[in-house]
């Protein structure tokens with residue numbers, strides 16, 4: 001096992017300087033999730049407008065994998081239609097279990113190495129689970 | 145140079161494994177200990193030669209199995225200096241044992257307005273059964289205040305134990321802080337008010353000579369798997385008068401005396417609490433683990449645990465950017481620490497790449513994490529197969545982790 005395969009530069013960079021790490025002022029949706037096995041926490045704020053994710057922020061604490069994954073995710077979904085954001089979360093989770101993603105994952109590609117560390121998959125998916133939860137809840141409004 | 149207390153290569157073949165190109169260094173014994181050859185072979189022999197259900201049949205194998213099972217109870221009772229073997233109830237482990245006391249004893253002895261005293265350093269298994277008991281009965285939980293280094297002082301005990309206290313439930317050794325708690329003193333206080341002392345011995349029974357009556361324990365819970373025994377077997381010790389008055393919570397075969405369509409009467413202690421086919425091979429394995437530990441000597445084991453715990457404390461404390469928790473001494477068994485700016489999971493991952501197994505997380509002690517003001521910690525824990533070399537490896541792994549994340 002090579003540590004550098006897991007901790008790619010991009011991951012360390014997102015961990016050290018996370019993007020969109022802030023509370024939104026008036027979020028349309030806020031979801032908090034806890035990883036009960038390790039105590040990691042995330043709060044995800046989303047601003048949704050006309051079916052788009054117009055702004056996104058996260059706060060919380062966790063390991064470098066969970067924080068970098070959250071940071072990368074926020075970059076990937078900002079400005080995207082809700083369906084695309086939701087699809088990204090799902091494709092990313094499948095990607096971690098070895099299914100190639102049909103959509104661009106951007107910096108999230110750097111988390112590929114996580115698939116070889118089963119105990120860390122839940123770290124990498126925490127933010128994505130929060131996103132799914134938020135968007136599933138928001139679907140009724142958005143269809144109106 | 146502090147050497148392991150045993151011939152590691154011979155007694156613990158698992159520790160000859162290489163992980164990611166390095167010698168496996170097992171610093172996770174507080175989660176579960178490794179098992180010596182003698183335990184593995186004893187269990188293997190039981191299944192190969194004597195397997196049968198106990199206390200039921202008259203054939204030869206049933207006799208052998210019953211004798212082996214009964215011997216394990218006798219050994220366990222002697223190991224903790226219980227008055228008689230019947231005071232040892234076999235369970236799945238500490239968690240089941242503590243749940244059994246909280247239900248079987250707590251539901252009868254605790255009423256609305258009574259108090260149950262705990263400490264913030266308890267493992268969830270010594271908190272949640274009492275929370276649930278308090279909810280069922282209307283009792284109140286009270287927490288001992290910890291001193292700055294995480295120890296429990298006599299003064300702090302005096303402030304919370306009083307006439308309303310029915311139960312004091314404390315760990316003897318903390319699985320995070322490595323503190324050795326003043327159980328005898330707490331027991332004397334609660335006994336004065338007519339309450340009982342419940343001791344979580346999950347970490348202490350593996351690491352010190354235990355004499356239940358000198359300790360003042362009315363109940364003592366521990367797990368086989370943390371003391372060189374197999375998983376799935378544990379013990380609840382209880383004073384005979386208390387066990388006789390206590391209600392069973394698991395109903396079925398083997399725990400009854402007479403049954404008709406509407407009612408049943410209970411078997412004697414301990415069968416009353418051991419409904420169903422017990423973990424026979426587990427008990428036999430625990431007996432072998434006790435033989436192994438007794439062969440090394442519990443006083444030697446205790447001194448070794450403290451020596452390594454205290455050495456590791458000093459060693460880690462001297463590394464800049466590393467926080468260590470708990471007292472400098474006495475410090476037994478487990479040492480929790482954090483590296484500035486590196487999450488414990490990432491610490492454990494780098495350690496694994498070096499063949500070093502530690503635990504990262506909240507260690508089933510979230511209230512203690514709140515008290516420490518951290519979300520989680522890394523934890524190294526030591527046992528009789530560790531030596532000073534392993535403390536050096538621990539230090540090197542910390543330095544390597546710092547280099548890796550602070551480049």
Ligand SMILES: Cc1ncc(COP(=O)(O)O)c(C=O)c1O
Pocket residue numbers: 174175236237238239240267269270315317318319344346347367508
């Ligand atoms: C202090 C303490 N109490 C209770 C337990 C629970 O033990 P078990 O999981 O074997 O039931 C543990 C171990 O995890 C422990 O360290």
